[in-house]
Amino acid sequence: MPLLFDLLGVFFFGVSGALLAARRGFDIIGSLLLAGLTGIGGGVVRDVILGEVPTAFANPFYFIPPILAALLVFFMAPGVQRLKRPLLVFDAAGLALFCTSGTIKALESGMNPFAATLLGVTTAVGGGLLRDVVANKTPSIFDPRDIYAVPAILGAGLVAVMWVSGVHGWVWELVVAAVVFSLRLLSLKFRWHVPKAVGPWHHDAELQ
């Protein structure tokens, strides 16, 4: 069951990688490589920092979702593209699953709650960051019109607080994932955003 959720997350993020490959005019192999990097990248970075063999390399099932993602985009690209809303929903589901499962894995490996929160966030946003960096694009987590990282930070922190308080188990993990998922969708619907890196009292012109 956790494996299934994880593979679904890899697939959702993989589709976003294959779509970016399509937009940049890459070929089908580039699409597959970018889908794979996006899907498993966050978890690989987490596991390397934990000093463990990355899950995606220990289990060949992880190779299937990126292949499906690249094929889906190859055969149905404009359709997938037009379905922008479902894609954002899938991506939000991946974000929610990865930030909770990543934090739990780090806590189980003996990380302190702060480090575990950071690794949960890394798992959730790392794949998308690598996708954009490798495709030579300013990462979308830095887009100030959006608060992509905030629900992941809150969710990972909440999982860490619950762990310290002795509250854990699958049910609670799914509850947090549902909260992250809802926050992400609400943030999109109501265009929530946070202040810029410089306070609003500074004129942009002053910064160069």
Next chain:
Amino acid sequence: MPLLFDLLGVFFFGVSGALLAARRGFDIIGSLLLAGLTGIGGGVVRDVILGEVPTAFANPFYFIPPILAALLVFFMAPGVQRLKRPLLVFDAAGLALFCTSGTIKALESGMNPFAATLLGVTTAVGGGLLRDVVANKTPSIFDPRDIYAVPAILGAGLVAVMWVSGVHGWVWELVVAAVVFSLRLLSLKFRWHVPKAVGPWHHDAELQ
């Protein structure tokens, strides 16, 4: 002997890094750093994922090829540049050597054949990917006019299939490397390419 082949691969990839540094107007130290990153980058990522101390850090000989590459470009840049064909041949040799040696190393560390194939491909294309990412350029493995990654994927997969079938040893490894090398050169000569990330039945205009 395997060390010699590996150092040759580091040198060939190192030259490509130093040439990119020259084209981007970096200084000689930037050239050395980029040559080193390109030459050893793929192997370092492989070894970090395998949980081992990277070969390039265990053996100081690996420092020599990037220095030679940076000096070669410094003293003979337009000459090296004009020799575009030899450079592609060298790069193909590096690709062939790294994809077989990387796959073998991963199999010897106990990776499953799928993960070993991926790590062989990572060894072969990782250095060039890091070179382009760090120099702020869309990676050339994503260039749709070329099939850079395909011979490496086939070669790494072939090594893994042979390993599972009980066929291994230096002779076979060199045979696979020769196949990868030939495929790469043939792909350049006949301008082989694969379909784009989206099927040809979609108009580009539909994708935005």
Next chain:
Amino acid sequence: MPLLFDLLGVFFFGVSGALLAARRGFDIIGSLLLAGLTGIGGGVVRDVILGEVPTAFANPFYFIPPILAALLVFFMAPGVQRLKRPLLVFDAAGLALFCTSGTIKALESGMNPFAATLLGVTTAVGGGLLRDVVANKTPSIFDPRDIYAVPAILGAGLVAVMWVSGVHGWVWELVVAAVVFSLRLLSLKFRWHVPKAVGPWHHDAELQ
């Protein structure tokens, strides 16, 4: 005491990350993430290569400097910006501290002197490299008008030579850090630079 120096280095580099976030128009969360990546990135790469749990994940104190850096830029950005000289001084201090402490840590982990030098340089320049790569900017260590990496290379090499000669201890480490710091400031004051990646006898036009 070494922890304090390290946290100061994280803070100085963190401020440079938050300032780049401000210039690129990222929001406050992006500023925090970029400050954190810049501050701890070099050390994390070093520790991953050494096969150890990164210091920044073992000790929650490392979370404080990036938060302070992001807040400082948020509340005082144009002020911080105008203080360009102090910022360069802080950055030089971070560079000096990280190149010596990184080399020492690698030597203590049993790395050979060449690898330890490279890891010291990686610690010193890695965070800034990741900062620029992630913000989709050509890394400033490749700027040919500057010799950012040279003092770090000399300092890390000097620490390694002294270690081999049996000279170590806090006092000597601080002496080397002071030398690196002074070299960096002198290089800025007198606009020292090194030759480009191609010898001066080649016309730029020949390189394309």
